[in-house]
Amino acid sequence: MSTLQERYSELFYSTRGQEVKKWPAGHKSGEKVDPQSNLTIKIVDLILEQAVIERASDIHLEPLDGKLRIRYRIDGKLYEALFIENDPNLTIISRIKVISNLSLDAISKKKAQDGRFSIRFGEGEYDFRVATFPTLQGEKLAIRVLNKDLGLVHLDMLGLNPSDLKRLNKLLQHKNGLILVSGPMGSGKTTTLYAILNKLNDPENNIVTLEDPVEYHFNGMNQVDIHTKTDFGYAEGLKAVLRQDSNVILVGEIRDSETAEIALRGSLTGHVVLSSVHANSAIGTVVRLLNMGLDRYMVSYALIGAIAQRLVRKICEHCRVQHTVGLEYMELFKNDYGIDIQGLLGMSEKKSDGTIKYVLGPEYEKNVLSLCEGKGCEHCFGTGYRGRTAIFEIVLFDEELRQAILRNASTAELKEIAMKQGTQLLGMDGLMKVKQGITSMEEIIPVLVDS
Numbered sequence: 001m002s003t004l005q006e007r008y009s010e011l012f013y014s015t016r017g018q019e020v021k022k023w024p025a026g027h028k029s030g031e032k033v034d035p036q037s038n039l040t041i042k043i044v045d046l047i048l049e050q051a052v053i054e055r056a057s058d059i060h061l062e063p064l065d066g067k068l069r070i071r072y073r074i075d076g077k078l079y080e081a082l083f084i085e086n087d088p089n090l091t092i093i094s095r096i097k098v099i100s101n102l103s104l105d106a107i108s109k110k111k112a113q114d115g116r117f118s119i120r121f122g123e124g125e126y127d128f129r130v131a132t133f134p135t136l137q138g139e140k141l142a143i144r145v146l147n148k149d150l151g152l153v154h155l156d157m158l159g160l161n162p163s164d165l166k167r168l169n170k171l172l173q174h175k176n177g178l179i180l181v182s183g184p185m186g187s188g189k190t191t192t193l194y195a196i197l198n199k200l201n202d203p204e205n206n207i208v209t210l211e212d213p214v215e216y217h218f219n220g221m222n223q224v225d226i227h228t229k230t231d232f233g234y235a236e237g238l239k240a241v242l243r244q245d246s247n248v249i250l251v252g253e254i255r256d257s258e259t260a261e262i263a264l265r266g267s268l269t270g271h272v273v274l275s276s277v278h279a280n281s282a283i284g285t286v287v288r289l290l291n292m293g294l295d296r297y298m299v300s301y302a303l304i305g306a307i308a309q310r311l312v313r314k315i316c317e318h319c320r321v322q323h324t325v326g327l328e329y330m331e332l333f334k335n336d337y338g339i340d341i342q343g344l345l346g347m348s349e350k351k352s353d354g355t356i357k358y359v360l361g362p363e364y365e366k367n368v369l370s371l372c373e374g375k376g377c378e379h380c381f382g383t384g385y386r387g388r389t390a391i392f393e394i395v396l397f398d399e400e401l402r403q404a405i406l407r408n409a410s411t412a413e414l415k416e417i418a419m420k421q422g423t424q425l426l427g428m429d430g431l432m433k434v435k436q437g438i439t440s441m442e443e444i445i446p447v448l449v450d451s
Helices: 004-015 035-053 092-099 148-152 162-171 189-200 234-241 257-267 284-291 296-302 327-337 399-406 411-420 426-435 441-450
Strands: 056-064 067-074 077-085 114-121 124-135 138-147 177-182 207-211 222-225 248-251 272-277 303-315 320-325 347-352 355-360 369-374 385-396
Touching: 004 035, 004 077, 035 056, 035 067, 035 077, 035 092, 035 114, 035 124, 035 138, 056 092, 092 124, 092 138, 124 148, 162 303, 162 385, 177 189, 177 257, 177 284, 189 207, 189 248, 189 272, 189 303, 207 234, 234 248, 234 257, 248 257, 257 272, 257 296, 272 284, 284 296, 284 303, 284 411, 296 303, 296 399, 303 369, 303 426, 303 441, 385 426, 385 441, 399 411, 426 441
Parallel strands: 177 272, 177 303, 207 222, 207 248, 248 272
Antiparallel strands: 056 067, 056 138, 067 077, 114 124, 124 138, 303 385, 320 369, 347 355
């Protein structure tokens, strides 16, 4: 498969100076094309198309000394894809701003702007969300690539183990209460919230979403773009939504105490409220809400479920191979991270009351572990990884946990109660996916260190 650099070189030497023979992607109907801008248009088209081919989630166009650097974020990692020498005839940044309906004047170049445009490649339609940023060397562009078809994600596509999927479906039977999804930026929180909305989307439910911005459009839902730079922010929007006879409300993110308090009150008055929050663990959402100054009683009785998650890269199925690691590898993890992976990977599954529990067991007595890795191939562009999956931690708040919150129990005690009731911690879910050959130990190290 050709790289962006290879395709750009071929295009540059074969197209320069030629007339436009077809409408490029993103070209507006009826727009006049200056022959001198023909190459610029085709280069922009090429950058966007290659991003789709390589499954990039973001495109970065960055001015450096005498060059424009193009980078793709693929499966959470940034890769350099192309360097273009500065040429006054190649107005690539300006071309993208034109199709995004952004201002081109000198004043606008000194401030951040947001825009978007849509393009169809093959059988798929894609939205591109553009954000400009002024730097010392010129305007930088960050472009989020959104595949409209991915808005149709369902719960069974997220990577939940059978036990967690069953627990989450049980949680969604509630007719009121607050459900929070936590994790750092880029951990897949929005995708999980959309999958939950898909599950709840039926004619009997009036669903209203408040998003900043709306990333995917759904039939049957009332979606609202929140404008944080105006007076219509999350708090104002949520107050209005509570007067719309809604059953399910999505608040894109709880960022302040006012929004949090309104969300809690809404969940206590007959609404299912979904939102995201920045916290390291599912139990950590309780601490986050309390640190916002919210009433402990309201938190304990409004919060019915919390989901913590991270994204990890999946080992490429086309070049995945098994390999064994010895005592030296295991000692490295123990010394550097304090993790005894020999014991942790000796987990076995036990069914109890219809659930699956993971317990530690001495399965590996020869100081050798069998793991999987990707050798690198054309399908994964030599990385050994292709695609990502999520690892989860799901807590269902019952009376025991509520009483523990009310008496100001420690985070450790809350976590212990949750585990006793069937919660599988993030690190444990990650280790199970390592054992199943889905991902690698290196991918879950950050999760194990934070656990």
